[in-house]
Amino acid sequence: xxxxxxxxxVIRLRGIRxxxxxxxxxxxxxxxxxxxxxxxxxxGSGTGKSxxxxxIAGLLRPAEGEIEVLGTNVREAxxxxxxxxxxxxxxxxxxxxxxxxxxxxxxxxxxxRAVEGLDPALRRAMADLKISMSGLPYLAGDKYPxxxxxxxxxxxxxxxxxxxxxxxxxxxxxxAGLDPIGAADFDTLIxxxxxxxxxxxxxxxxxxxxxxxICDRIAVLAEKKVLVTGTMDEMLKVDHPWVHDYxxxxxxxxxxxxxxxxxxx
Amino acid sequence: MxxxxxxxxxxxxxxxxxxxxxxxxxxxxxxxxLMQAAALGPVTVDLTEVTRLDTAAAWxxxxxxxxxxxxxxxxxxxGATEGAAALIDTVRAAxxxxxxxxxxxxxxxxxxxxxGRSVAAGGVFLxxxxxxxxxxxxxxxxxxxxxxxxxxxxxxxxCQEVGLKAVPIVxxxxxxxxxxxxxxxxxxxxxxxxxxxxxxLIAVSILRELGILLTAIIVAGRTAxxxxxxxxxxxxxxxxxxxxxxxxxxxxxxxVPRVLALLLMLPILGMIANAAGLLGGGLMSWIELGISPALxxxxxxxxxxxxxxxxxxxxxPFFAIVIGIVGCHAGMQVGNNAESLGRQTSSAVVTxxxxxxxxxxxxxxxxxxxxx
Numbered sequence: 001x002x003x004x005x006x007x008x009x010v011i012r013l014r015g016i017r018x019x020x021x022x023x024x025x026x027x028x029x030x031x032x033x034x035x036x037x038x039x040x041x042x043x044g045s046g047t048g049k050s051x052x053x054x055x056i057a058g059l060l061r062p063a064e065g066e067i068e069v070l071g072t073n074v075r076e077a078x079x080x081x082x083x084x085x086x087x088x089x090x091x092x093x094x095x096x097x098x099x100x101x102x103x104x105x106x107x108x109x110x111x112x113r114a115v116e117g118l119d120p121a122l123r124r125a126m127a128d129l130k131i132s133m134s135g136l137p138y139l140a141g142d143k144y145p146x147x148x149x150x151x152x153x154x155x156x157x158x159x160x161x162x163x164x165x166x167x168x169x170x171x172x173x174x175x176a177g178l179d180p181i182g183a184a185d186f187d188t189l190i191x192x193x194x195x196x197x198x199x200x201x202x203x204x205x206x207x208x209x210x211x212x213x214i215c216d217r218i219a220v221l222a223e224k225k226v227l228v229t230g231t232m233d234e235m236l237k238v239d240h241p242w243v244h245d246y247x248x249x250x251x252x253x254x255x256x257x258x259x260x261x262x263x264x265x
Numbered sequence: 266m267x268x269x270x271x272x273x274x275x276x277x278x279x280x281x282x283x284x285x286x287x288x289x290x291x292x293x294x295x296x297x298x299l300m301q302a303a304a305l306g307p308v309t310v311d312l313t314e315v316t317r318l319d320t321a322a323a324w325x326x327x328x329x330x331x332x333x334x335x336x337x338x339x340x341x342x343x344g345a346t347e348g349a350a351a352l353i354d355t356v357r358a359a360x361x362x363x364x365x366x367x368x369x370x371x372x373x374x375x376x377x378x379x380x381g382r383s384v385a386a387g388g389v390f391l392x393x394x395x396x397x398x399x400x401x402x403x404x405x406x407x408x409x410x411x412x413x414x415x416x417x418x419x420x421x422x423x424c425q426e427v428g429l430k431a432v433p434i435v436x437x438x439x440x441x442x443x444x445x446x447x448x449x450x451x452x453x454x455x456x457x458x459x460x461x462x463x464x465x466l467i468a469v470s471i472l473r474e475l476g477i478l479l480t481a482i483i484v485a486g487r488t489a490x491x492x493x494x495x496x497x498x499x500x501x502x503x504x505x506x507x508x509x510x511x512x513x514x515x516x517x518x519x520x521v522p523r524v525l526a527l528l529l530m531l532p533i534l535g536m537i538a539n540a541a542g543l544l545g546g547g548l549m550s551w552i553e554l555g556i557s558p559a560l561x562x563x564x565x566x567x568x569x570x571x572x573x574x575x576x577x578x579x580x581x582p583f584f585a586i587v588i589g590i591v592g593c594h595a596g597m598q599v600g601n602n603a604e605s606l607g608r609q610t611s612s613a614v615v616t617x618x619x620x621x622x623x624x625x626x627x628x629x630x631x632x633x634x635x636x637x
Contacts, residue, residue: 100604115289122292129324132359146602164289165319196355197320198348 008035010168010200016065018051025051027224038194038201040211043221049204053170057091089168090161096153098145104156105141111163134159135189151182171203175210187213208255270298278307284314287322295322299329306338313344323356397594400516401524419522427488428530432537435480439538442475443545451553460554464561467546468569476539477577478625481584484531485617489592492523493613496596497606524589531585532578576637580628584621591617
């Protein structure tokens with residue numbers, strides 16, 4: 001079930017300018033993310049994909065511009081508004097960013113502790129459910145992050161991001177460092193969760209297979225702004241040199257061939 | 266819109282009408298209501314009025330369904346949207362299998378098992394320390410045979426880090442200890458009119474015990490942790506594995522220069538501490554008791570045998586070896602996460618200081634037995 005993107009932007013960026021000292025990363029960047037879609041953000045190394053994600057999630061403050069998430073202006077929101085907003089989104093960092101002193105279940109329980117009147121036994125059960133929904137075995141809940149493989153840490157990070165049933169999840173390179181089978185499984189998981197939970201997914205990736213397999217729309221970051229947005233088919237027709245090279249390179253062709261073979265098979 | 270649950274009793278069991286948007290905060294109430302109804306008899310759950318169903322509510326429904334089935338009746342869902350039905354299906358598929366639940370057993374056997382393991386781990390730890398000591402001696406011997414393999418630059422660097430940079434703190438510490446001894450000794454000895462014996466008190470206690478012991482404790486805190494942190498962070502970033510693949514022996518490159526630097530520097534630091542301690546004691550005796558520096562020196566030379574200094578200094582190499590070995594060993598034990606680095610660093614400091622004090626006690630017993 002693919003949710004047709006309704007024209008209802010849950011994330012609205014206007015005129016974003018971020019800079020570190022004199023190094024300008026984004027300048028006049030505009031982007032809309034619609035409810036229920038999976039948006040893939042691509043761009044060369046150093047074009048500020050992760051910086052953009054961090055700016056939207058409120059981890060760094062752009063020098064100029066307007067960031068509106070779920071109708072709240074992130075830059076001007078007060079503390080209470082911010083806290084309410086943070087419960088409506090989840091962030092999965094590249095290596096999971098799990099708290100190393102807590103086991104996986106406790107990690108997933110962390111955001112749930114802020115919910116008043118939730119029975120600890122139920123909280124535990126909900127954490128186990130989220131762990132299981134993220135494709136981890138039940139017994140993984142008792143393990144500590146250092147005992148998990150990279151792929152399992154990512155899944156645990158996703159389980160924590162999904163702990164409060166957010167409306168938006170931000171995923172930073174969800175399939176980086178996974179083997180092709182693990183990456184494909186992770187793609188399927190994201191698609192499935194997005195469909196059943198009605199999630200809007202903002203994902204930063206380099207993985208062309210992910211873009212082909214699950215993204216409804218793709219946004220290309222280049223020249224300090226969002227150069228183009230559109231579906232995969234539209235991307236293939238763009239004649240900007242970088243975009244053309246990206247989507248027509250040997251790896252892109254291989255990913256496309258894999259996608260076609262999957263459709264026929 | 267807030268979540269609502271209304272319960273009605275009908276001819277085919279209870280009817281639960283759910284309405285509004287559900288979130289995690291509503292779970293406790295919903296779960297209790299559903300479970301109670303499911304245990305009693307057939308249940309119909311009406312989701313027509315629900316605007317948002319979250320995984321928590323879906324889980325409560327799936328759990329109630331399981332309970333109802335176990336009690337031999339049914340749970341019927343009506344009015345679920347396509348999305349809600351899909352979510353409940355997903356949750357049902359993800360329900361943890363209770364057979365897999367690990368049940369930790371608390372019993373005497375488990376406790377004995379844990380106790381046995383920690384005793385064995387203690388033995389293994391001592392074995393590993395001896396192993397590092399052996400490697401150090403072997404590699405040092407090898408370096409003597411093949412001087413080109415010896416890392417002189419590294420040794421000098423560590424001598425600076427371990428020795429030179431520790432001089433101010435060690436000297437200040439010993440000076441203050443000398444002051445304290447003179448002050449406390451004077452207060453007691455004045456009662457007998459034996460103020461002048463404060464010189465013997467200061468000299469014997471500093472030269473025999475305190476100078477080298479406190480220096481070793483400071484060095485253990487400073488250097489054992491530094492060794493662990495440096496080697497441990499290299500271990501964490503796989504630098505030690507990289508060394509092995511490049512044909513560099515980590516023991517020669519990392520352990521030998523560090524332990525050797527300590528071995529050379531600790532006696533020197535001990536001497537500096539002794540001098541600073543005597544200086545502090547002498548100064549305080551002059552101010553507090555009016556014992557002039559000339560008197561202090563003459564009493565020191567006349568009454569304090571050089572054997573006291575020897576007894577103190579003989580311990581320095583033992584302290585140095587133990588501090589170095591403990592620090593390097595803890596560094597090698599660091600795993601691939603930052604947490605283990607922190608744990609090993611603090612355990613290295615504790616182990617090093619503890620070992621220094623144990624060795625000092627053993628020496629005291631030994632010297633008392635042989636009568637020095």
